[in-house]
Amino acid sequence: MKRTVKRVLPVLLLLAAACGPRYGLRVPDALVTKLPYESRIELLESENDLALAIDRVDEASNEILRTRDALRRAKTRQAAAQDEEKRAPDATSREVAQLAIEEARARVEYLRAKQRLNVAKQEVEALSLRCAFARFELARLEATRKAKVEGSEKLEPKKYEGQLSECEAAVKAGQATLEADSAQEKTAREGWEVKKSALAKKTFDARASPYVENL
Template sequence: MKRTLLLSLTLLASACGPRYGMRVPDSLVKKLPYETRIELLEAENDLALAIDRVDETDNEVNRARENIRRAKSRQEAAEDEEDRAPDASSREVAQLAIAESEARVEYLRAHQRLNVGLRDVEKLSLRCAFSKFELARLTAARKAKVEGSERLDPKDYEEQVSECEAAVKEERAELAEDTKEAQTAKEAWEAKKAALAKKTFDARASPYVENL
């Protein structure tokens, strides 16, 4: 885990650029005594958790992308079934299946927009965790009176953390509309799914209905 975290730190530092990317020189941290380095473990753990959350949201976006692909295939299959329907009853089932599949695709797309927004928030949260980690490194270096640390102003690093956390709060608030749209789309899909299930043996386990 340590090696992975160090690699992620290196990549993150190179990707951060000027936005919340202010760092404490590694040369100062290398001079820290062992007992002071231990104090950095909590900040390291928080950073590792932030990296994991970004990975989780990436995975969710990828899963949703695959679900959309499968849902569109089901929609095409339902449309084919309508063309081949031998009677009015079969045609009605096919039409309900089309409506259900269309609603499913709309829900999945709405949910994917939310997933992408959540991923962006977690990526920004990772920058905040990185900023907190750098603040912890500076605090440790100044506490240990490492030569050169006195030239770095803790207020600059504290402001970096505060600004980043404020940006995260703002981005989360902006997700409210996407969350509402995803919930509305889900309710619409659930209604279409229930209608299809009722028509096909009146059961949630209907072979015509696939749950996510």
């Protein structure tokens, strides 16, 4: 529990500062500190959900970095394949080099499509994190009002419920926009798989061809 709190609290402060008036409505900490131990335990589920949302944002960011590195390598391989074509000593070598160029180009196009999807996913996960923050604050409000903490009666539940509903609707809309990016990523990957198979078949007729680098 303590490890989760240590991780979540700094994020709460950052989110409150970043969100501003949008999805940034908070329950004063002074009220929460007055909660009895039993009420604090009831907050664990929403607190853990917030920690998981943080993990998903981190993973989305890491995937962007991994794809960026893969894209850089793919461009290097494309340039190398083009050089090989120029130095090809015979028709067979030239054909292999041309297939390698086509595979490299398809790989680059696929990775670009994947990166567009990655960025869109990161944006949705970041918004989902704000929703988790709003959900956590609503849970804090409900806990303070249930425990009849002095001052909690002045807070309006509808405002906290409203910011959560608005945020969840925005996430739903964001997820809907991912469909087009996902379709483009799938099409680009299938195109790359075709070029990769052609190159592998030409070079020792194996998926483990030394000319083909798997992602």
